[in-house]
Amino acid sequence: MEMCARLLYRVGKVEGDKAMSDQGKKLLDLASGVLANLGSTSVFERTLEAQRSVEKLTASGVLGDDRLGRMARGLPAGEIRTATDFASGRITTLDPFLKGGPLINEAQRDALKLHDPFERHDTIRSAIEEATGRANSFETSAFGRAYDAATNLWDPHNLRFGSLPDGHVAESMRRLTEPCSALTASQTAMLGIDRDAASALARTQRWADALIKSPTRDYAELLGIGVRCNENFTALHLAAGRIAAATAGLDASSYAARSVALGGDLAGMGATATKMSLFSASLDVLGPGAGSSQAAYAALLGSYETSAMLARPYWRDPRERARYYRDQDVDEGLIDADNATTVAVLIDSGVVEGRRTRAGTLTAIVEAGPVKVRIVANRPKMGAFAAIDTFENALRAFVAAKLAALQGQAWFKQRVPGDTVKRAKDRRKEALRAGEPSLDLIHYTDLGDLIGVITRNDNWTELFEAVFDRAEWLKVDLERLNAFRRPTMHSRPVDPVQLCEIVFTIRRLVGWMERDSEWDRGWDADI
Numbered sequence: 246m247e248m249c250a251r252l253l254y255r256v257g258k259v260e261g262d263k264a265m266s267d268q269g270k271k272l273l274d275l276a277s278g279v280l281a282n283l284g285s286t287s288v289f290e291r292t293l294e295a296q297r298s299v300e301k302l303t304a305s306g307v308l309g310d311d312r313l314g315r316m317a318r319g320l321p322a323g324e325i326r327t328a329t330d331f332a333s334g335r336i337t338t339l340d341p342f343l344k345g346g347p348l349i350n351e352a353q354r355d356a357l358k359l360h361d362p363f364e365r366h367d368t369i370r371s372a373i374e375e376a377t378g379r380a381n382s383f384e385t386s387a388f389g390r391a392y393d394a395a396t397n398l399w400d401p402h403n404l405r406f407g408s409l410p411d412g413h414v415a416e417s418m419r420r421l422t423e424p425c426s427a428l429t430a431s432q433t434a435m436l437g438i439d440r441d442a443a444s445a446l447a448r449t450q451r452w453a454d455a456l457i458k459s460p461t462r463d464y465a466e467l468l469g470i471g472v473r474c475n476e477n478f479t480a481l482h483l484a485a486g487r488i489a490a491a492t493a494g495l496d497a498s499s500y501a502a503r504s505v506a507l508g509g510d511l512a513g514m515g516a517t518a519t520k521m522s523l524f525s526a527s528l529d530v531l532g533p534g535a536g537s538s539q540a541a542y543a544a545l546l547g548s549y550e551t552s553a554m555l556a557r558p559y560w561r562d563p564r565e566r567a568r569y570y571r572d573q574d575v576d577e578g579l580i581d582a583d584n585a586t587t588v589a590v591l592i593d594s595g596v597v598e599g600r601r602t603r604a605g606t607l608t609a610i611v612e613a614g615p616v617k618v619r620i621v622a623n624r625p626k627m628g629a630f631a632a633i634d635t636f637e638n639a640l641r642a643f644v645a646a647k648l649a650a651l652q653g654q655a656w657f658k659q660r661v662p663g664d665t666v667k668r669a670k671d672r673r674k675e676a677l678r679a680g681e682p683s684l685d686l687i688h689y690t691d692l693g694d695l696i697g698v699i700t701r702n703d704n705w706t707e708l709f710e711a712v713f714d715r716a717e718w719l720k721v722d723l724e725r726l727n728a729f730r731r732p733t734m735h736s737r738p739v740d741p742v743q744l745c746e747i748v749f750t751i752r753r754l755v756g757w758m759e760r761d762s763e764w765d766r767g768w769d770a771d772i
Contacts, residue, residue: 391449391488391529393442444598444610449529450492452522452595453485459519464537467519468544477527477537484530514590517578520544521594524749533756534714542749547574550721551728551743560737570742579742587741588622591748613751614639614758620748626739629747633726636751637692643764644698645687647708657686660704665694692727696720712764713757725750 527538592599598610613635620628672689
């Protein structure tokens, strides 16, 4: 709509400079009114107001069935697509209604400055590919999915206000803007997006909004690094600006409004939240291997890793635990926070989705593979351990699918280290003696076993190197999670630092796996 209004305004103004006709004046007034309201009302209200204005001009005969009139009404799709293709540089010529020497140059210069909600983010894509060195990965990234959802919401040809009761559309849009509210199946269908896309959009919008509104601009200084990630930060700025422009009408998503709605006391957590937003943005836009992603993780957790062999005072004395964290350069905000605040910041920074229970308790929603797991703020341990279990199942399914496709049904015998095969068989025998049903041997492996399977030389070079990039990164992350699976950990509390370690590590590992187009094959998203 903004694109259309600006082009109308430009054409009307140029024509008016020559000899302003009554029709030209009315077109100019229409475009001026639409532009004046763009920054002061919601996108839903703007669209209805523009629609009413266009209907009045159509009824009075000012807007006919010529190209300019149809474009003002948003019909047909080809007219708006032509204008946006021209604005984004995909075509270099326009239909005759905009031909005319200097007029083309002026319209092009103005159009290229617009936040075009239909543009396929060419500038962002090139910046991201330059930052990551990987092509053709943008459309499958979390940011790409979120951006597609945003453009579908604002595309007047996907959402026809005349075909549905306006109140229903408004209610769906309102729920989308609420920080801890989920859309129903009928609402996502009404808006033309699925639940996963709506969730990705809501989470992506949080880190984009947080980065734009953050008082911190020198991310290299915040993360304690040099200039090596400047290209990454440029790509993140472009991505945050694009998602903010595409969702400009969702006023309820402002940082302050979300913080109040989430109910988290975020005082003193600003720097921590910005680091988390950088971590999440880097994962979504650039991938887990990007320098900015690695730097943000290190700035939050330092060199800390959970280990069941830590000295006993660490578990018994909170002051000893805090001292240990500081020695390991853990973020100061995480050291001093409680679990409820940590969950609020994880949601507000866009690391995870957020919901409220019927009792009003804030809950983080973690994607532990194709399944989403809830971590309740006031008792995070149960949810955190469930997230590890769920991710382990997802990793087993991923490994089994990859190796079976390569080797066939005998893959476990042929592509799994011998000691792992023996342990799996022994565990299955014990399970059968206990009366459990027999399952494939892969189900009797744990995270430690899977490290050996994935990094076995032939498996790694033929299959998994293309997914995880570096074996040492994968080993460290899986060992982090495996430490929580040890029996001694089940009787111990999970503090904010450990909670973040679990969430960050799962998000990073899932980020690697999502690079494979069939990573979740065989899983039911509703499990």
